[in-house]
Amino acid sequence: MIKFVGVSKKYKNDIIAVSNINFTIDNGEFVFLVGPSGAGKSTILKLLLREEIPTTGSIFVDKKDITKLKRKEVPYLRRNIGVVFQDFKLLPNKTVYENIAFALQIVEAEPKYIRRRVPMVLSLVGLSERANSYPQQLSGGEQQRVSIARAIVNEPSILVADEPTGNLDPDTSWEIVKLLSEINKRGTTVIMSTHAKDIVDSMKKRVIALEKGNIVRDEMRGVYGYEA
Amino acid sequence: MKLNTAAYYIREGLTNVKRNRAMTVASITSVTAALLILGLFLIIILNVDSIANQVESQLELKAFINDNYDATKVAKVGEEIKAISGVKSITFESKKDALNSFKKQLGDKSYLVNGLENDNPMPQSFIVKVTDANMMKQVSEEIKKIDGVTQVSYGQDVVDKLLGIIKIIRIVGLFVILILFIISVVIISNTIKLGVFARRREINIMKYIGATDWFIRWPFLVEGIVLGLVGSVLAIAILGFIYGYASDLVNNKLIIFTLLSAGVVIKQSLVYFLAMGSLIGAIGSGISIKRFLNV
Numbered sequence: 298m299i300k301f302v303g304v305s306k307k308y309k310n311d312i313i314a315v316s317n318i319n320f321t322i323d324n325g326e327f328v329f330l331v332g333p334s335g336a337g338k339s340t341i342l343k344l345l346l347r348e349e350i351p352t353t354g355s356i357f358v359d360k361k362d363i364t365k366l367k368r369k370e371v372p373y374l375r376r377n378i379g380v381v382f383q384d385f386k387l388l389p390n391k392t393v394y395e396n397i398a399f400a401l402q403i404v405e406a407e408p409k410y411i412r413r414r415v416p417m418v419l420s421l422v423g424l425s426e427r428a429n430s431y432p433q434q435l436s437g438g439e440q441q442r443v444s445i446a447r448a449i450v451n452e453p454s455i456l457v458a459d460e461p462t463g464n465l466d467p468d469t470s471w472e473i474v475k476l477l478s479e480i481n482k483r484g485t486t487v488i489m490s491t492h493a494k495d496i497v498d499s500m501k502k503r504v505i506a507l508e509k510g511n512i513v514r515d516e517m518r519g520v521y522g523y524e525a
Numbered sequence: 526m527k528l529n530t531a532a533y534y535i536r537e538g539l540t541n542v543k544r545n546r547a548m549t550v551a552s553i554t555s556v557t558a559a560l561l562i563l564g565l566f567l568i569i570i571l572n573v574d575s576i577a578n579q580v581e582s583q584l585e586l587k588a589f590i591n592d593n594y595d596a597t598k599v600a601k602v603g604e605e606i607k608a609i610s611g612v613k614s615i616t617f618e619s620k621k622d623a624l625n626s627f628k629k630q631l632g633d634k635s636y637l638v639n640g641l642e643n644d645n646p647m648p649q650s651f652i653v654k655v656t657d658a659n660m661m662k663q664v665s666e667e668i669k670k671i672d673g674v675t676q677v678s679y680g681q682d683v684v685d686k687l688l689g690i691i692k693i694i695r696i697v698g699l700f701v702i703l704i705l706f707i708i709s710v711v712i713i714s715n716t717i718k719l720g721v722f723a724r725r726r727e728i729n730i731m732k733y734i735g736a737t738d739w740f741i742r743w744p745f746l747v748e749g750i751v752l753g754l755v756g757s758v759l760a761i762a763i764l765g766f767i768y769g770y771a772s773d774l775v776n777n778k779l780i781i782f783t784l785l786s787a788g789v790v791i792k793q794s795l796v797y798f799l800a801m802g803s804l805i806g807a808i809g810s811g812i813s814i815k816r817f818l819n820v
């Protein structure tokens with residue numbers, strides 16, 4: 298469960314990115330975070346990942362207030378929250394397999410487990426054939442699948458995706474969203490920020506809409522609601 | 526720390542070492558240079574120490590006797606010296622003995638004293654062995670009071686001088702070593718900084734997928750320590766080779782005392798060198814990890 302309570306974030310340059318944000322996301326939900334550029338979507342995700350600390354308010358992940366985490370505890374929060382970016386953030390000098398295995402090495406998983414787990418995740422994202430390719434040999438959609446595989450390989454309970462389809466064409470975007478939805482059906486909470494009106498409108502999932510740092514709408518089975 | 530994680534740190538550390546060849550070479554060279562100078566001072570200190578010991582351990586002083594004293598008078602002086610407490614034994618060295626022993630010291634240059642036999646300038650003396658090094662000064666004062674003794678010399682002067690030299694070498698050495706130490710630390714720290722910079726994307730990703738601070742730091746620490754250790758091993762090898770050659774050369778020419786063998790010197794300084802090398806590396810990378818890694 299994720300809970301934002303009265304969260305505001307003022308950056309160093311005095312820009313108030315979000316103010317008085319309140320929402321609760323239950324385990325297993327699929328949530329779209331929509332709003333125009335600069336509305337504060339990325340800021341909310343960064344706050345959840347503890348990349349930023351709110352100026353006021355509390356953020357609970359599984360009953361624990363993550364704004365109070367010690368520096369040492371932050372990696373363990375992040376191991377429970379998989380993250381996917383618009384620009385994929387894959388390591389160019391590692392193969393697809395190595396990029397995914399790396400996420401397990403970091404948590405000191407047994408090599409035996411890594412050898413079993415990576416092929417499983419690769420097949421889940423449909424990239425078993427590309428295990429030994431390097432990122433630059435893949436299409437954008439395939440690269441995003443690799444980054445999704447990396448995000449879920451150590452079975453986090455939450456998956457955060459910040460405009461994951463921002464660099465992809467509509468058809469490929471649909472494939473990525475379907476993959477996220479598949480992962481969600483297996484029990485992972487998914488939060489995805491996006492500009493893709495068509496996708497949001499037809500998915501009929503919960504939509505939290507932001508404008509100028511405020512929540513203007515929070516609907517179950519919602520729609521995008523802006524002229525995209 | 527798990528074994529495969531440790532293996533990962535070492536592998537990544539070595540990858541860093543290979544990544545930036547120019548800086549790696551610069552780092553290793555500076556550590557080697559610093560440790561070579563350190564080694565030079567260490568060798569001098571160890572040798573001067575050993576020479577001081579050699580001189581001191583002889584526990585001998587020499588009482589020079591008036592040139593005009595004949596055998597009976599000399600024998601009487603000998604009796605008086607023997608009577609002094611702290612004197613273990615005495616040996617008489619005649620003018621002729623003294624000249625012969627000087628000839629021996631001159632070796633193949635002994636022709637220089639040819640023809641001096643009839644007008645021997647060497648003094649006659651008693652070589653006095655003392656029971657205890659601490660008695661030297663006291664015994665020598667007593668002997669000086671005896672009629673017919675012109676002068677008393679003993680190794681203490683030399684030992685004192687050597688100890689004074691060691692002191693100066695220590696101070697100068699410490700200062701030079703400190704400066705070289707700092708230079709090496711700065712160069713290694715710059716090398717690591719470039720490594721951090723080259724890997725900043727990777728580090729950023731590692732943070733997102735939940736790597737601990739130390740997981741990110743270790744490879745850089747390994748890199749620094751490897752640079753320091755390689756530098757120190759090189760320094761030992763170079764030093765051992767050159768000193769081995771030089772000490773043989775010197776020992777063949779000197780008779781009064783001997784220089785320590787290269788083996789002994791390396792054995793005594795090996796641990797210092799390896800410790801200094803890894804310390805330089807660890808401090809150098811530690812600085813960069815703290816200032817530039819920000820994890």
Ligand SMILES: Nc1ncnc2c1ncn2[C@@H]1O[C@H](COP(=O)(O)OP(=O)(O)O)[C@@H](O)[C@H]1O
Pocket residue numbers: 308309310312313314332333334335336337338339340341
């Ligand atoms: N690190 C930062 N420092 C200062 N201002 C920032 C920073 N990150 C974002 N902002 C500002 O905060 C506001 C919200 O940004 P962001 O959360 O990235 O919006 P979105 O992801 O919805 O486009 C914007 O006005 C942006 O310029």
Ligand SMILES: [Mg+2]
Pocket residue numbers: 338339340459
């Ligand atoms: Mg954004």
